Amino acid sequence: MKKSIAAREYDNILQTYKRLPIAVDHAEGCRIYDTGGNEYLDFLGGIAVNALGHSHPKIISAVKAQIDKYMHVSNYFYQEPQIELAEALKNISGYGKVFFTNSGAESIEGTLKLVRRWGNKRKKNTILSFTGGFHGRTMGALSLMDKPHYKADMGPFLSGIKVLPYNDTDALKKNITDETAAIVIEFIQGEGGISSASEEFIKTIFELIEKYNFIVVADEIQSGVGRTGKFFSFEHFNVKPDVVTVAKGIGGGLPLGAILTLDHLSDIFESGMHGTTYGGNPVACAAGKVVIDELANGVMENAENIGQYLEYELQKLLLKFPSLISEIRGKGLMRGLLMTFDAGEIVADLIKRKVLSNAASGTVLRMVPPLIINKQDVDLFIERLDKCLKEKIS
Numbered sequence: 001m002k003k004s005i006a007a008r009e010y011d012n013i014l015q016t017y018k019r020l021p022i023a024v025d026h027a028e029g030c031r032i033y034d035t036g037g038n039e040y041l042d043f044l045g046g047i048a049v050n051a052l053g054h055s056h057p058k059i060i061s062a063v064k065a066q067i068d069k070y071m072h073v074s075n076y077f078y079q080e081p082q083i084e085l086a087e088a089l090k091n092i093s094g095y096g097k098v099f100f101t102n103s104g105a106e107s108i109e110g111t112l113k114l115v116r117r118w119g120n121k122r123k124k125n126t127i128l129s130f131t132g133g134f135h136g137r138t139m140g141a142l143s144l145m146d147k148p149h150y151k152a153d154m155g156p157f158l159s160g161i162k163v164l165p166y167n168d169t170d171a172l173k174k175n176i177t178d179e180t181a182a183i184v185i186e187f188i189q190g191e192g193g194i195s196s197a198s199e200e201f202i203k204t205i206f207e208l209i210e211k212y213n214f215i216v217v218a219d220e221i222q223s224g225v226g227r228t229g230k231f232f233s234f235e236h237f238n239v240k241p242d243v244v245t246v247a248k249g250i251g252g253g254l255p256l257g258a259i260l261t262l263d264h265l266s267d268i269f270e271s272g273m274h275g276t277t278y279g280g281n282p283v284a285c286a287a288g289k290v291v292i293d294e295l296a297n298g299v300m301e302n303a304e305n306i307g308q309y310l311e312y313e314l315q316k317l318l319l320k321f322p323s324l325i326s327e328i329r330g331k332g333l334m335r336g337l338l339m340t341f342d343a344g345e346i347v348a349d350l351i352k353r354k355v356l357s358n359a360a361s362g363t364v365l366r367m368v369p370p371l372i373i374n375k376q377d378v379d380l381f382i383e384r385l386d387k388c389l390k391e392k393i394s
């Protein structure tokens with residue numbers, strides 16, 4: 001008898017992922033279809049990756065056209081898709097130059113090197129980050145994080161890093177010194193439960209720059225690329241960090257990341273000091289260019305408008321089920337519902353009703369759907385979530 005896909009996965013793949021009980025056959029728009037013919041409404045979006053949904057025709061044709069030309073030649077060569085995407089990024093973000101990577105963690109690692117070089121020249125050897133932050137699974141990224149679960153028995157980690165309590169202005173003021181090289185922050189924490197930085201906290205960080213001269217790094221890997229209705233989530237705070245780490249949504253489903261810098265940092269790396277074989281892969285960059293173009297042509301506006309509609313509908317659920325929901329979090333289409341119980345339960349109930357979402361930080365139901373969802377998708381989501389919640393109190 002042929003083994004199940006779950007058994008074959010168990011037999012052959014290291015058991016680091018908790019899989020949903022779904023074997024994917026194909027996916028289109030905001031829907032995923034399993035091998036049993038079931039259709040799922042996708043409010044997970046490949047964990048905030050599929051900005052334009054699945055199988056977007058423009059991404060498919062751009063990728064096919066690039067594959068027909070070349071798939072990989074190495075960063076020894078000038079490649080039009082990289083330059084085009086870099087230009088588009090500069091245009092939409094107002095940042096200076098870009099370094100392309102393949103993932104979020106890689107964007108963080110490159111940024112740590114950049115920040116260290118900048119700091120070492122100025123005798124600044126400390127980097128500050130915050131509790132609840134998530135920056136990736138590599139050693140540098142883990143060193144910026146506090147959650148023991150991600151770090152169990154994996155040390156020693158990088159020295160010269162202090163993780164301070166998020167949104168604690170006093171702790172920040174106490175710990176910032178002339179030796180501070182950089183602050184690394186998610187303006188809206190994704191894995192940390194869609195928690196936003198407070199206005200006061202961000203204001204304090206940026207006020208302290210004048211006295212202590214440090215770099216602010218915004219980790220926009222989850223919250224960036226239009227997800228919150230603006231290109232970067234820090235735009236909601238009217239500030240401009242020096243470095244921005246990007247990944248997830250920018251590749252439209254292909255592995256792509258980026259480090260964006262303001263002009264004053266564009267010469268920190270000299271030739272050969274940093275690099276990656278695949279970073280800026282031309283096929284991924286061709287997809288990325290479509291993502292940026294579509295965002296500029298209405299998709300980002302949709303994220304803002306539909307995000308507001310989703311918030312409005314979630315408010316109604318909050319009023320209807322105050323014993324189950326205690327808070328609505330996030331902006332645009334990066335939303336969280338703080339539940340009064342383990343959010344994993346509601347995620348499982350939603351799967352039974354053919355809706356995909358996930359839990360962040362234990363008690364938060366996270367919604368990061370494709371940025372192209374419409375009102376009908378939201379209505380369907382709310383209708384099914386409403387049924388799950390009703391079931392919970394009955």
Ligand SMILES: Cc1ncc(COP(=O)(O)O)c(C=O)c1O
Nearest residue numbers: 103104105134135136190221222
């Ligand atoms: C804010 C943030 N930073 C970094 C990462 C790591 O990205 P990757 O999984 O592509 O390495 C993630 C992934 O969830 C993230 O949400």
